[in-house]
Amino acid sequence: MANDASVVSDTLSPAVSKGSLADLFTPPADSTLWRKNFLLGAATASYQIEGAVNEDGRLPSIWDTFSATPGKVLAGDTGAVACDHYHRWEADVEMLVSLGLEGYRLSIAWPRVMDAAGVPNRKGLDFYKRLLNRLKEKGITTFATLYHWDLPQHLEDRGGWLNRETAYRFADYADLMSRELAGTVDAWATLNEPWCSAYLGYGNGHHAPGLADDRFATQAMHHLLLAHGLAVPVLRANDPASQKGIVANIGRGTPNSDSAADQRAAHLFEVQHNAWILDPLLKGSYPQDLFELWPGTEPLVLDGDMQTISAPLDFLGINYYFRTNVASDGAHGFRDVPLEGVERTQMGWEVYPDGLRDLLTGFKRTYHNLPPIYITENGMASDDQVTDGHVEDTQRISFLKRHLAAVDQAVKAGVDIRGYFLWSLMDNFEWAFGYERRFGVVHVDYSTQKRTIKRSAELVAKFLKERKARA
Numbered sequence: 001m002a003n004d005a006s007v008v009s010d011t012l013s014p015a016v017s018k019g020s021l022a023d024l025f026t027p028p029a030d031s032t033l034w035r036k037n038f039l040l041g042a043a044t045a046s047y048q049i050e051g052a053v054n055e056d057g058r059l060p061s062i063w064d065t066f067s068a069t070p071g072k073v074l075a076g077d078t079g080a081v082a083c084d085h086y087h088r089w090e091a092d093v094e095m096l097v098s099l100g101l102e103g104y105r106l107s108i109a110w111p112r113v114m115d116a117a118g119v120p121n122r123k124g125l126d127f128y129k130r131l132l133n134r135l136k137e138k139g140i141t142t143f144a145t146l147y148h149w150d151l152p153q154h155l156e157d158r159g160g161w162l163n164r165e166t167a168y169r170f171a172d173y174a175d176l177m178s179r180e181l182a183g184t185v186d187a188w189a190t191l192n193e194p195w196c197s198a199y200l201g202y203g204n205g206h207h208a209p210g211l212a213d214d215r216f217a218t219q220a221m222h223h224l225l226l227a228h229g230l231a232v233p234v235l236r237a238n239d240p241a242s243q244k245g246i247v248a249n250i251g252r253g254t255p256n257s258d259s260a261a262d263q264r265a266a267h268l269f270e271v272q273h274n275a276w277i278l279d280p281l282l283k284g285s286y287p288q289d290l291f292e293l294w295p296g297t298e299p300l301v302l303d304g305d306m307q308t309i310s311a312p313l314d315f316l317g318i319n320y321y322f323r324t325n326v327a328s329d330g331a332h333g334f335r336d337v338p339l340e341g342v343e344r345t346q347m348g349w350e351v352y353p354d355g356l357r358d359l360l361t362g363f364k365r366t367y368h369n370l371p372p373i374y375i376t377e378n379g380m381a382s383d384d385q386v387t388d389g390h391v392e393d394t395q396r397i398s399f400l401k402r403h404l405a406a407v408d409q410a411v412k413a414g415v416d417i418r419g420y421f422l423w424s425l426m427d428n429f430e431w432a433f434g435y436e437r438r439f440g441v442v443h444v445d446y447s448t449q450k451r452t453i454k455r456s457a458e459l460v461a462k463f464l465k466e467r468k469a470r471a
């Protein structure tokens with residue numbers, strides 16, 4: 001088994017170890033990525049990899065319900081088995097270690113660890129305890145996200161994120177997890193991408209729970225942010241040694257022309273995608289032009305909420321994937337104008353590394369209290385095939401190299417960026433796109449669950465090995 005995960009760092013495939021492909025990935029000598037304390041890891045999320053949805057007392061989540069609804073997910077795929085990580089976690093940790101990855105960002109499935117009355121589910125908790133303990137034994141830095149979209153269905157049945165009460169239930173969940181798992185988590189992220197939960201889940205219905213109303217989206221967003229703000233002090237009290245933060249997806253919007261209307265459209269795009277999250281967290285207020293875009297969608301905000309939401313953060317997680325080229329819609333808003341002749345991924349997303357650099361340096365100018373940053377997701381999907389035991393994911397290698405160069409440029413421009421997590425460790429359930437879109441640096445054959453290290457992962461491993469040897 002030449003390409004067996006457990007031996008990859010010692011026996012890289014011949015083309016890689018000869019060095020002929022090394023310059024496809026290896027950062028230049030003056031890159032800040034060579035510094036040893038720049039954490040390089042990989043990320044996953046519970047519903048996307050675990051499977052075992054009916055085991056050991058796990059309750060249904062909104063994604064079980066949504067994916068079981070015909071027409072919601074491509075090819076009718078569900079996360080029922082996914083990468084079967086719930087049963088294969090030990091081998092998956094070995095694989096991570098064999099690649100020399102230093103950090104692992106995982107998420108905890110809320111419906112696995114607590115029932116509707118808030119009673120802990122020991123079996124579910126034990127799964128995460130075993131996993132996190134093993135990661136710590138192996139010297140991996142652990143980032144745990146409390147909410148990566150798998151809301152317990154019983155909470156959705158009571159209104160989900162439209163119900164303010166869900167924010168308080170989230171704080172109870174954060175309390176249980178940080179008491180149970182204190183000492184095994186280096187960094188807690190409360191939420192993954194609240195913008196996506198709110199807009200895709202409640203605004204356009206592309207994601208669970210599948211509701212579509214602009215007013216729902218903004219109210220869900222406020223309750224998500226409130227949940228975050230209520231959880232932060234709880235995490236601090238129970239697990240003082242760990243870092244506390246949140247993960248936001250950010251979007252680069254560029255104007256389709258020099259016209260004032262298109263410039264304004266690009267500005268509004270970024271307000272809607274970035275300031276919507278970062279202003280409440282870092283300034284304690286919502287950006288005013290936001291509700292000009294959608295009059296009548298202001299969420300109900302109670303006294304004290306904005307103070308709760310702007311609780312100080314130890315880190316900010318940033319997920320970046322692509323840019324959107326926009327023009328004025330002729331009224332107050334913006335519309336997408338897809339560019340032709342640009343490089344795109346299997347998702348159709350434009351490859352645009354400068355967007356990551358420009359957003360990061362822009363945030364530094366805008367927010368005087370910008371916390372240290374981790375890039376908590378970046379990566380791309382490609383239609384990867386295994387040929388003779390290998391996966392030549394050349395576009396991904398180049399994508400990663402260019403985005404890491406953008407990170408390096410932002411660091412050199414003074415942004416405090418401490419690490420980068422590849423999305424994703426392995427191919428997995430890509431939400432509404434099911435299993436068709438492959439984001440992993442490890443290929444998964446879903447009929448056998450065989451993992452095959454892709455060329456990109458080999459090159460990342462080679463870089464990490466060299467960096468370690470230089471220490």
Ligand code: FCB
Nearest residue numbers: 045192193196423430439
């Ligand atoms: C992000 C999600 C992650 C994954 C990537 C491709 O929005 O956080 O789970 O699906 O996109």
